[in-house]
Amino acid sequence: MQQLSVAAAKGKMAGVERRIKVGLEIHGYLNMAVTGAKLFCNCAIEPDAEPNTTICPVCTGQPGSKPMLPNKEAIDKIIAIAAMLDCRINERLMFQRKHYDWPDMPTGYQRTMSGSYSVPVGQEGSFLGIGIEEVHLEEDPARWDPETGLVDYNRSGYPLVEIVTKPDFTSAEEVRVWLRRLVTTLSYIKAINPDMGVKADVNVSVAPDFLRVEIKNINSFRSIVRAIEYETARQQREVKEGKNVARETRAWRDAECISVFMRQKETAVDYMFIPDPDLPVVKVTKAAIAAIAKKLPEKPAAKIEKYVKHWKIDHVDAEVLSSEILLAGLFEKVAAVVNPILAARWLRMELLRVLNYNKKELGEVKIDEKRVIQLLKLVESRRITDETAKGILEKLIEKPFDIVEYVRKNSLFAVAEANVLEKYCEEAIAENPQAVADFKSGKEKALNFLVGNVMAKTKGKADPNVVRNLISDNIR
Numbered sequence: 001m002q003q004l005s006v007a008a009a010k011g012k013m014a015g016v017e018r019r020i021k022v023g024l025e026i027h028g029y030l031n032m033a034v035t036g037a038k039l040f041c042n043c044a045i046e047p048d049a050e051p052n053t054t055i056c057p058v059c060t061g062q063p064g065s066k067p068m069l070p071n072k073e074a075i076d077k078i079i080a081i082a083a084m085l086d087c088r089i090n091e092r093l094m095f096q097r098k099h100y101d102w103p104d105m106p107t108g109y110q111r112t113m114s115g116s117y118s119v120p121v122g123q124e125g126s127f128l129g130i131g132i133e134e135v136h137l138e139e140d141p142a143r144w145d146p147e148t149g150l151v152d153y154n155r156s157g158y159p160l161v162e163i164v165t166k167p168d169f170t171s172a173e174e175v176r177v178w179l180r181r182l183v184t185t186l187s188y189i190k191a192i193n194p195d196m197g198v199k200a201d202v203n204v205s206v207a208p209d210f211l212r213v214e215i216k217n218i219n220s221f222r223s224i225v226r227a228i229e230y231e232t233a234r235q236q237r238e239v240k241e242g243k244n245v246a247r248e249t250r251a252w253r254d255a256e257c258i259s260v261f262m263r264q265k266e267t268a269v270d271y272m273f274i275p276d277p278d279l280p281v282v283k284v285t286k287a288a289i290a291a292i293a294k295k296l297p298e299k300p301a302a303k304i305e306k307y308v309k310h311w312k313i314d315h316v317d318a319e320v321l322s323s324e325i326l327l328a329g330l331f332e333k334v335a336a337v338v339n340p341i342l343a344a345r346w347l348r349m350e351l352l353r354v355l356n357y358n359k360k361e362l363g364e365v366k367i368d369e370k371r372v373i374q375l376l377k378l379v380e381s382r383r384i385t386d387e388t389a390k391g392i393l394e395k396l397i398e399k400p401f402d403i404v405e406y407v408r409k410n411s412l413f414a415v416a417e418a419n420v421l422e423k424y425c426e427e428a429i430a431e432n433p434q435a436v437a438d439f440k441s442g443k444e445k446a447l448n449f450l451v452g453n454v455m456a457k458t459k460g461k462a463d464p465n466v467v468r469n470l471i472s473d474n475i476r
């Protein structure tokens with residue numbers, strides 16, 4: 001599988017006049033694992049609940065209702081996200097009212113840390129070569145179906161992170177790679193609820209004027225890439241025909257893979273931002289920021305670099321191993337004792353194969369580094385064959401056990417003595433003269449048959465490569 005890094009994608013643009021600029025406004029639902037509550041009330045976050053059953057006067061905007069102080073878990077999560085993206089974190093955070101008149105917002109405004117007078121949580125960050133304009137916290141509107149007019153307020157008040165990038169992307173492919181790695185990085189700190197998805201507003205502009213067109217509410221990585229490709233082609237066609245590209249907001253129709261006009265592009269003035277009088281400024285101390293930052297894990301990008309440079313792991317293997325924090329942690333513990341390249345191959349290929357077959361996640365099984373090290377030390381010393389090890393690994397995810405004792409008890413140690421293997425090879429050659437003749441005539445498959453014969457004699461406990469060489473040498 002060919003992998004394209006963000007750096008490689010940008011490198012392709014070196015020395016070439018830039019023809020496209022893309023910026024993202026990425027929205028994700030915070031993973032409120034501790035409180036399980038909304039941003040300004042104690043209503044539960046239950047995405048699968050029956051419509052309008054997890055609501056209260058606050059999240060439905062009833063007259064006279066006042067918001068609670070913002071959920072501290074949400075504040076801590078948003079600071080952690082900003083820190084993972086190398087942002088400067090502000091110590092004085094302020095919610096504003098973003099006014100608009102839609103059925104999904106009964107108050108007539110959204111509480112957000114963005115806007116004309118905003119103080120976002122994080123600013124001036126960078127992630128994999130893409131500038132981060134800001135990271136801020138806001139409440140989600142209700143779910144409104146314009147076809148039926150029905151509104152479900154369960155979602156109203158869910159805490160959302162918004163990550164706004166600078167228009168540093170130069171292609172849809174670059175966006176795809178970057179987004180995948182962003183989600184991987186945020187999964188390390190369990191910041192975003194993985195079951196509720198990520199959506200984005202995409203800003204696309206093309207040369208020569210680079211007038212920004214926004215495409216709203218795109219709900220999958222695949223659709224984000226398609227929207228960028230479509231909108232780039234549309235704007236470039238407009239320029240080629242001598243038309244002016246209008247600065248506007250468009251909607252994405254996923255089924256048709258097209259963007260359509262929604263409205264003229266709003267400015268901050270259109271939303272009439274004002275500081276929310278019901279919510280005090282949130283003060284965050286340097287000590288609190290430092291305490292949150294201290295708990296953050298090493299970033300996946302740093303792990304990839306370490307695996308490739310220091311442990312000489314293949315780059316694709318390094319990306320897979322770093323894609324999930326439990327897998328990365330297991331690999332690092334095993335690679336400290338076993339050959340890192342061997343460890344990488346077995347964890348990336350065989351462990352993931354077994355987990356996928358059993359429809360399990362690593363966190364759902366009781367496998368630990370002690371058992372994996374036991375297994376791979378036997379493989380490394382050639383005391384068991386790869387096939388034997390694969391069979392043991394399939395049993396190991398069911399429950400932990402002493403692998404050395406299991407191999408001894410079941411007589412699974414590899415047949416490696418030269419005189420024993422020579423004997424079995426001679427028997428196979430003598431018993432199968434036709435296969436020998438076929439091999440001598442150039443039929444390589446005949447050699448596989450003879451190797452299989454010896455493997456059967458040893459009950460699969462011989463190294464097939466050693467057997468292959470012995471048979472080949474004896475025949476020739």
